[in-house]
Amino acid sequence: MDGERFSSSQLNEGLVKRALPRYATLASTITGAPRGSMRVSNLSTEFDYDDTLARCARGEHDALHALYRLEGARMLGVVQRIVKDRGMAEDIVHDAFLNIWQRAATFDAERGNARTWIFSIARHLALNAIRRRDRMPDSAFDPDELEQEDTSRPEGQAFEAFDWQTGQRMDDCLKELEAERRSCVLQAYVNGLSHAEIAEHTGAPLGTVKAWIKRSLVRLRECLA
Amino acid sequence: MNDVNEHDDKHALAGEYVLGTLSFAERQALTARLERDPELARAVRAWEERFFPYNALTEPLPPSDFLWPRIERSLGQSRPRVARPGVWQRLGVWRAAAGLGLAASVVMAALLFLRPAAPATPEYMVVLLAPQNQSAGWVVQAANRRQIELIPLGTFEVPEGKALEFWTKADDWQQPVSLGLVEPGQPIRLDLDDLPPLEDNQLFELTMEDATGSPTGLPTGPIEYIGRAVEI
CATH class of the missing domain: 1.10.10.10 (Winged helix-like DNA-binding domain superfamily/Winged helix DNA-binding domain)
Structure with missing residues (x-):
């Protein structure tokens, strides 16, 4: 079953083809580097992440809300790409913001970048969640669900398809x-x-x-x- | 791979942790090591910084309108609120239940970890993680929506004069409800007779409270472990 599911090159080709339109838009965002990353760096200069985390540590809800408005969508994108389950992804972003809130006082700007810290919290929660899921025996899963999950994972081999x-x-x-x-x-x-x-x-x-x-x-x- | 020496190994391990290729058990082991191995922690932070820019390869995905209100509600839970007497008076009952449930819990734990495909698979499961390092500390499992078991995965040091209090809150409840104090390292089995049946995504958490439990009937201390119910 496993072999059939994953090694079928037909399936993989299908996935890559279907993936292309998505990558085309993604490529334009990234190669134009500009839109994606410029926006990030502009925001970085305007938005004081270190100060926002310090305010979170003091218990200011507004600070966390500002961070959420700025980074929530980006974080959900990163998490969704890893867990491939929208409900689970929103749960993880919820938990990540709760973590950020609770751990804000432990953030040390001398040791690293605040955005890296924030996204690392979300990524590790997402990775823990999927690796925990991997650990479950196959029999715990509905095979149809797995099949679906696979077809919704068009990222295979496509990294060279865009910049x-x-x-x-x-x-x-x-x-x-x-x-x-x-x-x-x-x-x-x-x-x-x-x-x-x-x-x-x-x-x-x-x-x-x-x-x-x-x-x-x-x-x-x-x-x- | 003779040219990959031990020093490289540590950095490669940190790199694999950040990439995400480690198994769940390896991730747990590494997280536990981070606290006492500053060199490894530095190596992890260095990889996080190196790879961080590649998060830009992912398109943003606007969250649903419900996500922020949900986060805000959860923030409220971790702060002291108006006292609601009566909730934690049930503590004695829960303590008694803890003793009764112990034997059954041990059996269930064995089923869960040694024979995961056994027919006694629970209907709901929650893994309670430490917010600080995401290590799993407890598991809640429920064979039905009325009975839950809280099973420790390890030991936990509670400071003198403090106790761990167990809480739950479903999405549409106004406030969390205390399920009583728990002994570190001790399994506990609870009947949810006074509460609505367990539901998917229901929140469970353990907070550090005074030895007699939260004085307000709501969580006042830091969250030590937290997780949400997943229907199996």
Whole structure:
């Protein structure tokens, strides 16, 4: 059953084709870098994230609300891409904002960027949720549901179909990786794919995927050093 | 992979945690390690900063109109409110129930963790996570919508003069209701006779309160563990 579900190249082709229109719009947002990232950086200069977190730590609801208005949609996008379940994604964003609220006092601007901190909270909640779900035995799932879940996951292999670059130094290091390995890394980060799912999507053996990712991380770190 | 040394291993592990490829158990183990391994924590933060820009590859998705009101309601729960006497007077009853339920809970825990596909699979399940590090501390499971069991996954240190109080709140309730004090490391089984039947997404949390329970009948202390019911 599993093999049939994942290794069918027909299915994968279908997924990629269906994915293209979506990626086209995504590509225009990103290659035009401009719209997506410029807006972010403009906001970053206007919006004082550190101060907002400090106000959250003092118990000011307005501060959290401002943060939600600014980042809620972006956070939901990131979480939805990982968990692929709208209800669960909203639950996680709810929990993430509650976490941000409760942990705001522990945020230390000396140790990192506030936006990174905020999104990391949401990503780790999302990753915990899907990895917990992965852990459940197959029999706990309705196979039809899984099938549906798979068809709603059009991200496979499509990373080279659009410009994934963000204008950061990391881009250059990712470019030095072979396309297939770079794709594994980005698939994992953006789509929350596990080793096994990446293996299914790429057709590479599980052990190979694990080694690729580990080696890629070592090389990325060397490159950034 | 002889050229990948131990130092690289730590950074690669941190990288895998941030990428998200680790299994649930590996993630839990790493989260627990973060607190006592500052080098690993630094490595995690470094990867988070490196990969953060790639979140821009994802299109924003406007949340439903209900999400912010829901967050705001949850914020309200963690702050002291007007006293509502009578709620926590049930504590004694719950304590008694805790003793009775212990044996059954141990069996259920064994079923849950050793034979997950057993027919006794609960109808609802909640994993209660520590907000600070997202580690799972307790599991609530319910074989039906009237009876729940709270099962510890480990031990938990409660400071002198303090106690863990167990709360629940369904989406459309005005306020959380106390389910009584719980002993760290002890399972507890509760009948929800006085409450509406358990529903999907119902919130459960454990807060740190005075040894005699919250003086207001509502959570006043920090949330130690929190989670929502998922229908299985």
